[in-house]
Amino acid sequence: MDDYFDNLDATEINLKYFTEHHGEIYKAYETYGHLVHTEGGPLDQKTCWLIKVALSTECQYPRALHTHILKALRGGCSKEEIEHAILLVAPSAGFPKTMAGILILRKILEETATDGITSIH
CATH class of the missing domain: 1.20.1290.10 (AhpD-like)
Incomplete structure (x- = not known):
C-alpha cells in the first residue's frame, strides 16, 4: 500500500502524458463516464x-x-x-x-x- 502513496506523482505524470498524446480518446472516455452517471439509469x-x-x-x-x-x-x-x-x-x-x-x-x-x-x- 505504501507504493500507492509513493507513486501518486508518477500516476499524475502518466495521466498528463496520456491526455497530451491521446486527448480525444481520454475525452471520449470522460464523456462516457459522465453519461453513465447522468443517463445510465x-x-x-x-x-x-x-x-x-x-x-x-x-x-x-x-x-x-x-x-x-x-x-x-x-x-x-x-x-x-x-x-x-x-x-x-x-x-x-x-x-x-x-x-x-x-x-x-x-x-x-x-x-x-x-x-x-x-x-x-
Whole structure:
C-alpha cells in the first residue's frame, strides 16, 4: 500500500502524458463516464459513487478508489456512508481488501482535514 502513496506523482505524470498524446480518446472516455452517471439509469449520484467506491475497493484499484472517494465526498456522501460501502466489500471479497480501502479513506480524510476542506462530512 505504501507504493500507492509513493507513486501518486508518477500516476499524475502518466495521466498528463496520456491526455497530451491521446486527448480525444481520454475525452471520449470522460464523456462516457459522465453519461453513465447522468443517463445510465435511475440511481441517484450518491448511490452511483458509493457503488464505485465499493467496486474500486474490491478490485484493489487504489488510484480509482482515491478518485471515487473524493468524488463521493464532493457528491454529498458522508464519511460514514463511504466507510459503510467499503465495509460491505469484506463479506464478498475479503477483509484485506476492506482494510486496504479503509486505509485509503483515512489517508484522504487526514489530507482533506489539513487542507481545510470543510465541505466534507
